[in-house]
Amino acid sequence: MDTLLYSVDQIRAIERAATSALPPGTLMRRAGEAATTYALELLKGRPTDVVLVLAGPGNNGGDALEVAANLAALGCKVKVAWLGGDGAPSPETQAALERAHAGSACFVDDLTDGESHCLVIDGLFGIGPARPLAGRARELVEAVNRKRCPVLSLDVPSGLDADTGAVVGPHGIAVAATYTITFLGNKPGLHTGDGCDHAGRVHVDRLGVDELQVAGVDAEHARARLNLPPLFAACAAPRRRNSHKGSYGDVAVLGGAPGMAGAALLAARGALFAGAGRVFVAAVGDDGAGIALDPTQPEIMIRPAAGFAFGGRTVVAGPGMGDSAGATRMLAQVLDGSGPLLVDADALNLVAASPDLQARLARHDGPAVLTPHPLEAARLLGVTTPVVQADRLESARELAQRLNAVVVLKGAGSVIARPDGEVAVNTSGNPGLATGGSGDVLAGLGGALLAQGWPAWEAALGAVWLHGAAADRLVNCGCGPIGLTAGELPRAIRAELNALAAQSRS
Ligand SMILES: NC(=O)C1=CN([C@@H]2O[C@H](COP(=O)(O)OP(=O)(O)OC[C@H]3O[C@@H](n4cnc5c(N)ncnc54)[C@H](OP(=O)(O)O)[C@@H]3O)[C@@H](O)[C@H]2O)[C@@H](O)CC1
Ligand SMILES: [K+]
Known part of the structure; x- marks a missing residue:
């Protein structure tokens, strides 16, 4: 487990530095591959049931569309609920959307209650949302939270603030995930407050980005970490026999x-x-x-x-x-x-x-x-x-x-x-x-x-x-x-x- 916890600003800095050093679209492709591998691991191989993918308007949605395209290419039955935004998607997300459309993934407008899925992939929002989920986004999250199948959130459970672990409010809602695969670095919000009930088991994938190559953001600068015994175990020395x-x-x-x-x-x-x-x-x-x-x-x-x-x-x-x-x-x-x-x-x-x-x-x-x-x-x-x-x-x-x-x-x-x-x-x-x-x-x-x-x-x-x-x-x-x-x-x-x-x- 990566124990350093990065703020959204730090993750954005890592993302910017990595994006400028890598060919366009590399990070989203890697995020899609990492999540596909993790999903298949959770499903213990290619499932026969339908995988439901929720994809939002931003790059978190792009990650989800990559996963949808990958799973479909591997022969899985995939349904995609895509939530477009007001503006045009980023070029990477647009490319992922086209990939998903070109394959066998089936795009649906609404979720049918009672339909069974072996896994839901939550790629509605990641580190982006600054306001509470409303309208169709909220309905999708409510529908997912009613489901009994496992839910894998990409990067952050949609609707949760990655810095604070609070559901973005007022009167917000967030996906209650079973698992979260989080990208580039671990995040404090997945481990405290509402995050404890929403993130499920957290898996970190650095997407091949070595933090030490990223100027200004390294272990020295991460001001938060997970509390685990290596931080204090040296104080728990065995007792001396000659003591009282x-x-x-x-x-x-x-x-x-x-x-x-x-x-x-x-x-x-x-x-x-x-x-x-x-x-x-x-x-x-x-x-x-x-x-x-x-x-x-x-x-x-x-x-x-x-x-x-x-x-x-x-x-x-x-x-x-x-x-x-x-x-x-x-x-x-x-x-x-x-x-x-x-x-x-x-x-x-x-x-x-x-x-x-x-x-x-x-x-x-x-x-x-x-x-x-x-x-x-x-x-x-x-x-x-x-x-x-x-x-x-x-x-x-x-x-x-x-x-x-x-x-x-x-x-x-x-x-x-x-x-x-x-x-x-x-x-x-x-x-x-x-x-x-x-x-x-x-x-x-x-x-x-x-x-x-x-x-x-x-x-x-x-x-x-x-x-x-x-x-x-x-x-x-x-x-x-x-x-x-x-x-x-x-x-x-x-x-x-x-x-x-x-x-x-x-
Ligand atoms: N760049 C890369 O290569 C990589 C990116 N990565 C991935 O990107 C994610 C960050 O992407 P992001 O910055 O696009 O933010 P994201 O979380 O998708 O949301 C922004 C969108 O949501 C919208 N929106 C916000 N709130 C809303 C609301 N309440 N209701 C409705 N809409 C709302 C907002 O719209 P706007 O506010 O502009 O109206 C905008 O369209 C990150 O978590 C990780 O998964 C990684 O894979 C690494 C590689
Ligand atoms: K998400």
Whole structure:
């Protein structure tokens, strides 16, 4: 899998440079050949049923017409629904249209509901659409999304924004593909937000264009990548035999206000099973009348937050912390400290509501990771959740820069961003994680990695990936995604982290 993620502007730059270096029409021909080969691979050879090809007015449509012509030439039954535009097609698309017409592909005006196809090839729109699909384009997408057969999108599922992973709106629609073959380079929008539900399995074909030949766009310039273990596995070193609990750091969860103990305990369990040497809950507003012990996890030490010695410990602030004046005071104290810090949940809401806490966080003298879900991110940025979700990468970048911290914007395809603009999009996980307490476990896990000396960036990447991988492990054992509980995650995280450490030794 190509892990670098290119923006549409970068893809256009690669396309321009390659087009000027190659004979006319080469790239579209290559895109058509790559997609034809991939389609036949998916179909396990030449099918007997009809392949339906949707071709739009632009060059994405040209790619689709190439595929239609290729499949027809190989003896497949091909139907083409072509959506012409107002203007003339590009010369390459016009040539592809003529090729498809010259062969045995059958052009149809409308899709008949109930007609069966072995595969739909979606070449309506690629990186071009700047406005929501309407009229016949929308009807075609609605018809395709009702079909039960596999759908192969060319370059990008039609109607999806390749940069952001949002369906182009307002009130837009996008093809829900089973597979996407994407050209010239991988794209962030295929891996985050709506993209996770629309792209299906993503296959990258570079069309023979070596990125290093393309001036101005190379690995150095791709500012986004997929989050995979090579980015952080070096931190998961096997343990030295001559070590003790002090070697693996203390995590203190600041939270668990009366009535909200569960969130703090889940975070503490996340930290414990991810290898922190000692784990505390510093319970906010607890005068001693609250919980004294986690009966299933007696290793967790529970203390009142007032007077707790946070110095020299990694603080996970937020799970079940509430918004009391005491919570605000304690948060200000840890933000002013210099230890590793992870800020989650209620602590993020307190920061969002207070310019003073924002300034203290930005000045925090130590590694800092923030783990907002989209609503918390929206509060921090002073916008609405749809605005955050409309561009998850930019929202995460903006927050990281403003608050001078590594930011994990949670949700499908979690986005991890650094203040310098570097971004990673997570690859692991499933909707089983959409359950109460799963974020608390993530916070504790991140705190444990920080406590074990992982730098903030690697700790955030590692925590997000391990959290998702643990959920995948549980689903593979039949524990979800429906009904997966946050309390099941810590043990699965332990298994994933140990597997990672064992691999890093070999
Ligand atoms: N150049 C090459 O050699 C290569 C190109 N490649 C391929 O080209 C794709 C990019 O092609 P592209 O730039 O033509 O954009 P594309 O996605 O086809 O859409 C543009 C068309 O859609 C129209 N349109 C837009 N929105 C609309 C709407 N809501 N409803 C209706 N119409 C709408 C828009 O019309 P307009 O806005 O001008 O009115 C225009 O006609 C790329 O994704 C890849 O597949 C690769 O194979 C590599 C080689
Ligand atoms: K498409």
